Amino acid sequence: MKNNVRTSNDGGNYQKSGALAPVNNNKMKKNKMRMGSVGGGLSLQAFANAKAKNDGYNPALIKKQREFYKNAKCVNKYKKSQKQQNKEQDSSQSTRFVEGRSENREKGKKNYGNKMAYSLKEIYNKKREEEEKERMEKEAIFKARKEEKEKSEARRKDKREKMFKRTRSGQPIMKYRIEHLLQTIQGTKD
Numbered sequence: 001m002k003n004n005v006r007t008s009n010d011g012g013n014y015q016k017s018g019a020l021a022p023v024n025n026n027k028m029k030k031n032k033m034r035m036g037s038v039g040g041g042l043s044l045q046a047f048a049n050a051k052a053k054n055d056g057y058n059p060a061l062i063k064k065q066r067e068f069y070k071n072a073k074c075v076n077k078y079k080k081s082q083k084q085q086n087k088e089q090d091s092s093q094s095t096r097f098v099e100g101r102s103e104n105r106e107k108g109k110k111n112y113g114n115k116m117a118y119s120l121k122e123i124y125n126k127k128r129e130e131e132e133k134e135r136m137e138k139e140a141i142f143k144a145r146k147e148e149k150e151k152s153e154a155r156r157k158d159k160r161e162k163m164f165k166r167t168r169s170g171q172p173i174m175k176y177r178i179e180h181l182l183q184t185i186q187g188t189k190d
Helices: 026-033 044-052 059-100 105-163 174-189
Strands: 005-006 012-018 020-025
Touching: 105 174
Parallel strands: none
Antiparallel strands: 005 012, 012 020
16 A cells, blocks of 8 residues: 655645545644643633633624624515505506596495405305315214224124133133134135
């Protein structure tokens, strides 16, 4: 196996030792200088200066602000689209109103409002009837399944009682067991 050494564009060496990991001598030197010659950690003065430094950089706060502005932007877009839709509806309603108005403006508005309310009421009633039909159908299906289940449970219970019947002395009655065996054999032949 060859021991290849490749260099990257940033000047770091890649050595083949299990996994490829960049070794950057400049960074290591900077870190040692920053942490002191021993490399045991920051000096007390450096630590105090780092803690006292308040540059206003808080990643969590920045993320919150970004999210807030993004949401505000979406809300503004939504409001603009709502206003535009309202304007379009108003213009279409006014054209409808102008086409079908009578001599009395108030009367025309009233009729249009009544028609609108009537159509909304109709839609509501239709929807309610459909929901009621669906509910009734589901109830009927549920009832049928429940009845079928009860019937099958009653049959099983009856069979079980017959299979476990015993004489006064405690011997099993074989008549029902043999009938059951015959039925199963005949059922498989058909």
